[in-house]
Amino acid sequence: MSPDPTANRPTTATRRPLLTAALPAFCTARVILITLMLGVALSLLLTLVPGLGADRWARFGTTLWLVTWIALVTVGILCAGHRLLDRLPLPALLAVIMLVLLAVTAVTSVIAFQALLGIGWQPGESPGRFVLHNAAIALVVGLIGIWVFSLHLANARQINARSEAELSALHARIRPHFLFNSLNTVAELINTRPEAAEQAVLDLSRVFRAALAADNVSRLSEEIDLTRRYLELEGWRLGERLGVEWHLPDPLPEAVLPVLTLQPLVENAVRHSVERATTSRLIRIECLAGRDAISLVIENDWLPGDEAGEHDGNGMALANIRDRLAMLFGDRASLRAGPVEDRFRVKLVIPRREPEAAKGTGEER
Numbered sequence: 001m002s003p004d005p006t007a008n009r010p011t012t013a014t015r016r017p018l019l020t021a022a023l024p025a026f027c028t029a030r031v032i033l034i035t036l037m038l039g040v041a042l043s044l045l046l047t048l049v050p051g052l053g054a055d056r057w058a059r060f061g062t063t064l065w066l067v068t069w070i071a072l073v074t075v076g077i078l079c080a081g082h083r084l085l086d087r088l089p090l091p092a093l094l095a096v097i098m099l100v101l102l103a104v105t106a107v108t109s110v111i112a113f114q115a116l117l118g119i120g121w122q123p124g125e126s127p128g129r130f131v132l133h134n135a136a137i138a139l140v141v142g143l144i145g146i147w148v149f150s151l152h153l154a155n156a157r158q159i160n161a162r163s164e165a166e167l168s169a170l171h172a173r174i175r176p177h178f179l180f181n182s183l184n185t186v187a188e189l190i191n192t193r194p195e196a197a198e199q200a201v202l203d204l205s206r207v208f209r210a211a212l213a214a215d216n217v218s219r220l221s222e223e224i225d226l227t228r229r230y231l232e233l234e235g236w237r238l239g240e241r242l243g244v245e246w247h248l249p250d251p252l253p254e255a256v257l258p259v260l261t262l263q264p265l266v267e268n269a270v271r272h273s274v275e276r277a278t279t280s281r282l283i284r285i286e287c288l289a290g291r292d293a294i295s296l297v298i299e300n301d302w303l304p305g306d307e308a309g310e311h312d313g314n315g316m317a318l319a320n321i322r323d324r325l326a327m328l329f330g331d332r333a334s335l336r337a338g339p340v341e342d343r344f345r346v347k348l349v350i351p352r353r354e355p356e357a358a359k360g361t362g363e364e365r
Contacts, residue, residue, distance in 0.1 A: 258324040269300035302344035
């Protein structure tokens with residue numbers, strides 16, 4: 001008998017909120033591209049001030065060069081120190097970002113001033129005033145950025161609260177569904193195989209101890225253990241009609257996913273394939289571990305019309321699982337389903353690393 005999968009499960013008191021870390025992902029190409037575009041816009045704005053005359057476009061090139069270097073170096077420092085900065089409280093984080101921006105602006109301005117002198121530039125101000133002038137611009141831009149970021153963070157918190165409410169509602173729908181289907185299994189066993197009923201009830205109690213004690217997320221190993229117990233229950237009822245093949249790496253990769261994700265997908269395969277057959281039908285469950293993602297593939301023998309029951313009462317809608325994946329992983333996870341030759345395949349892809357939503361901000365709730 002395998003150990004109880006709920007033994008080491010975090011309690012509700014240690015659950016993390018879904019809100020992601022405050023610091024944006026500066027290491028991504030999207031953030032770098034947006035930063036460069038904002039730098040071009042700022043350079044163009046500074047160039048359009050009146051009084052520059054014929055030097056306007058020369059000023060634009062110089063300003064763009066300076067702003068680009070300041071932006072790239074600042075983003076690079078924030079990217080390199082992302083893990084350390086994420087541990088800071090929000091006020092300290094914003095203060096550090098502002099100090100980094102001002103320090104980079106000052107150093108870059110000194111280097112730019114000397115470089116421009118070397119190519120014959122005639123400055124209209126002293127080096128000190130040049131640095132202070134650029135630092136003042138950086139301060140204003142930084143304060144505007146903090147204000148915009150505060151609006152973004154407030155909106156993210158509202159979305160997080162709404163997502164948690166929706167996730168709780170989804171769980172409230174999933175667990176009774178699982179309960180009723182499992183009780184039907186035990187009821188059929190009592191009528192057809194009373195000698196197996198006692199063992200089935202014991203298996204069912206262990207399954208529900210895991211399912212009802214579950215948090216928002218579950219370890220991959222726990223999901224697989226829960227699915228194994230479910231298939232053992234169905235094996236009592238379906239007998240030789242149910243064939244199962246497991247293809248799992250050893251050891252299993254570390255990952256988390258929304259609770260009760262794998263079992264409903266396998267349940268769909270049982271309800272829409274094995275139950276409809278009079279001969280043995282095979283369900284194949286495979287886990288493929290990549291460097292950044294994990295793929296879970298569930299295949300079953302396919303008959304025309306098997307997928308039509310996706311949304312009926314015998315199985316949980318795939319759209320429901322997609323919603324929960326989106327709440328936890330955003331667009332880093334996917335779920336695809338459809339016939340492939342003579343089999344019906346469901347492929348679930350989740351990030352290998354723990355999602356930021358599961359890490360939270362370090363505060364307990």
